[in-house]
Amino acid sequence: MAYVASITGIVFSETSNGASASVHFVNTDIPDFSTSGLCSWYADATIMGTNVLSYKANAYIYLDNTQFGAQNANLTPGSAGYETLLHEIGHMLGLKHPFETSTQNGNTLPYAEDSSAYTLMSYRDVGGPYSSFSPYDVAALNWLYGRDGLGGALGVGSITGARYFTGTAGIDTLTGTAFNDTFNAGGGNDTINGGDGEDTAIFSGSSTSYGFIDMDTNTIRVQGADGVDLLTSIEIFQFSNGNFRRSEIADTVAPPAPTLSIPKNANGYVNDNTPFLSGIGEIGATIKVFSGPAQLGAATVDAKGFWTMTSIALPDGSYSVVATATDGSGNVSASSAPFAFKVDAHAPSAPTAAFTLSAGANQPAFSGTGEIGTDIYLMDVSNAVLGKTVVDGAGKWSIASAPVANGNYSVTVQSADVADNVTAAVSKLVFSVNSSLNKVGTAGNDTMSGTAGNNALSGLGGTDLVVYAGARGNYTVAEASNGFTVTAKSGADGLDSLIGIERIKFADASVAIDIDGVGGQAYRLYQAAYDRAPDLAGVGFWMAKMDQGVSLSAVAADFVTQKETTDLYGANSSNTTFVSLLYQHVLHRPLDQAGADFWVKGLDNGVARGEVLKGFSESGENIAQLVATTHNGFEYIPYLG
Incomplete structure (x- = not known):
């Protein structure tokens, strides 16, 4: 007893x-x-x-x-x-x-x-x-x-109304009364709210073996052998070496170093001289960002662990900045990894521009002056890029346009520097093209062919095909600013612009150029499912089915049942294994845990494997890694069934 x-x-x-x-x-x-x-x-x-x-x-x-x-x-x-x-x-x-x-x-x-x-x-x-x-x-x-016997201060029928709360080895949430309660949460990461009264929390070890972090004036985080506990309205902390009041417990644990990220372009420049900064840190901590000894700004980490701020205005130049986190007790973290960027808030000088266009022609020639080294863009009213070049060392630029479609044009000439600062020419270039060399399709599925010379062939809708009589090897197919160009290496076909065209048929081969449409989707799905380039007849078959209205989801659902797919990913693999193999065979890299968890959770909740395969296939990462392979089109064998 x-x-x-x-x-x-x-x-x-x-x-x-x-x-x-x-x-x-x-x-x-x-x-x-x-x-x-x-x-x-x-x-x-x-x-x-x-x-x-x-x-x-x-x-x-x-x-x-x-x-x-x-x-x-x-x-x-x-x-x-x-x-x-x-x-x-x-x-x-x-x-x-x-x-x-x-x-x-x-x-x-x-x-x-x-x-x-x-x-x-x-x-x-x-x-x-x-x-x-x-x-x-x-x-x-x-x-x-209440561990204090019959008629004590704790327990059922206590003389005060206070209670003794006990947790488990898992995660518990314990809420006290308005009286002097006692809490023994046990193991696990627990949340305790003492409520009113003078409440006591019991821990198994010595106070010297615990870390304390003040979250605010009423809440403290205690970390030790019992787990990581969040305590609110607790006045007395009982350890094996004695009882301590909140004021006697010192927070000496520095928060972890925060993360720091700043959007910048491929050349390392931020978009203006007051860059936007963001990252992850300890909840409630104050984040300070420094460039050398100069502080660029401060922010507070929100309840989800995120922080954002806008920097003070910075002069043009190169910077390397770090962030620190300071908790409520004044403990300062180590610095984040340094983040480098450049500032250039001054736009280039305005370019000049002119054009020449002969009557009945379809290839205007553009020229002008600009700030040395800047990019020159020709933009139509829909902001489509009609041409691009770089201002040379003499401050001059010129663009010999590929054939453009018939119509009225109002072209803005823009100059952009390495920091993406843009200045437009004072006046737009206004002209009309009405050339017998050009052809325009209908809203349906059209088949067109060019004539001798340089043509602009435009498809207005449907799946449009342009036919060339020569062999594939006599032509160069290249992505252009407003579609694709087909250039004959010899003969009378010349240089053609294909605008809104999906497919090309040569005498001995067919090429798909709808990389953002059905053709590109079919190619990427093959690559994702089989970790190889598609066979020409197979991708032609599925392109034909999708042209007829079969959805990408339906095609992906069929792909995951094929023997080649099950050999690669496993016929009865777990959802975790399936997702891990998708990272390996589609993205060709180790999985990131947050991303993998997202996909596995979806599968666990009933999302079909075909849908997940489609998601990987059409991910920005997979599209980007196949650009070099598909950006100038790819060959296929048309399905005629």
Whole structure:
């Protein structure tokens, strides 16, 4: 009973006078041959109004000495008899079986927790025999008695209304009363709110083995062997080496170094002289960003762990900046990794521009002056790029245009420097093209061919095909600013502009140039599913099906059932393995955990594998890595079925 007293605070005194005893232990033959122990009790009270004038309780604990005699004869801690004794003492103290309900208590435990590993009151043995109550038993006894005995300051019927809260080895959220509560959260990363009153939190180790971080004036994070706990409105912290008030606990743990990122272009320039900065840091910490000794700004990490700020105005030049995090106690983190960028907030000088265009021609020639080294862009009213060049060392530029379609043009000439600062010419170049060399299709599926000379062939809708009589080897197909160009190496075909055209047919080969459409989707799906370039007939078949309206999702669903795909990814692989192999065979890199978790969660929630394959196939990363292969089109064999 000394053990029971240690976890309840109840004082037990042994007596030889049965009439004066409250707890009776009986060694007897229990008639039910399957029962090793029993507990019965009764209580009697005299109550007047709200006053209890007298109270008498008696409990009887029976241990069988016949069928279970050998077991119950050994009451050494850790024996089966001792565990049976603890079970019956639990009943005496007010604990019930976890699977039973009553009019007073309808709560039960789920099957996974209805075992002796969680509570000795269970009939399902897992492990053991046990020499002490299991975690749920201790939590219940703490709640009932508060570890300070009968009529104490804690527990049911306490003199103050305060309670003793006990957690588990997992993640718990404990909320106190308005009185002086005690919390023992146990292991795991727990959240405790003491509420009003002077509340105490109990930890298993010495205060010197814990780290403390002040989150705000009322909340502190405590990290140690018990886990990482977030405590609010806790006044007393009880450790093995004593009790400490909040003011006596020093936060000496520096926050982790924050991350730092700044958007910049391919040349390393930010978009203006007040760059936008962002990153991740410890919640509530103050982030400061420095360039050398100069502070560029400060921000507070939000509740999700993110921070953003806009820098002070910076002169043109090159910079390397770092960020630090300072917590509420003044602890400063190590610096982030340095981040380099450049500032150029001055736009280039305005370019000059002129053009020449003969009557009936379709190739205007543009020229002008500009700031040396800047890029010159010719932009139409839809902001489509009609041409691009670089201003030479003499400050001059020129663009000999490929054939352009018939129509009216208003062209803006822009000069852009390495920092993406843009200045436009004062006046637009306005002209019209009306050339007999040009052809225009319909809104449907058109088949066109050029004439001798340089043509602009425009498709207005559908899947359009341009036919050339020569062999593929006599032509160069290249991506252009407004579509594609086809240049004959010899003969009369010349240089043609293909605008809004999807396919090209030569005498001996076919080429798909709808890289942003059906053709590109089919090519990328083949590459993703099989980790190889598509066979010409196969990609031609699926392009034909998609031209007829079959969705990319439907094609991807078919691909994941093919033998080549299942050989590569596994016919019955786990979702985790499937996603890992997609990273390997599609993106050709190790997985990033956050991205992989996203895809695995989707699969676990019922997203089809074909949809995930499609997602990888059409990802920006996969599109980018195939640009070099497909940007000038790719060959295929048309499906004629």
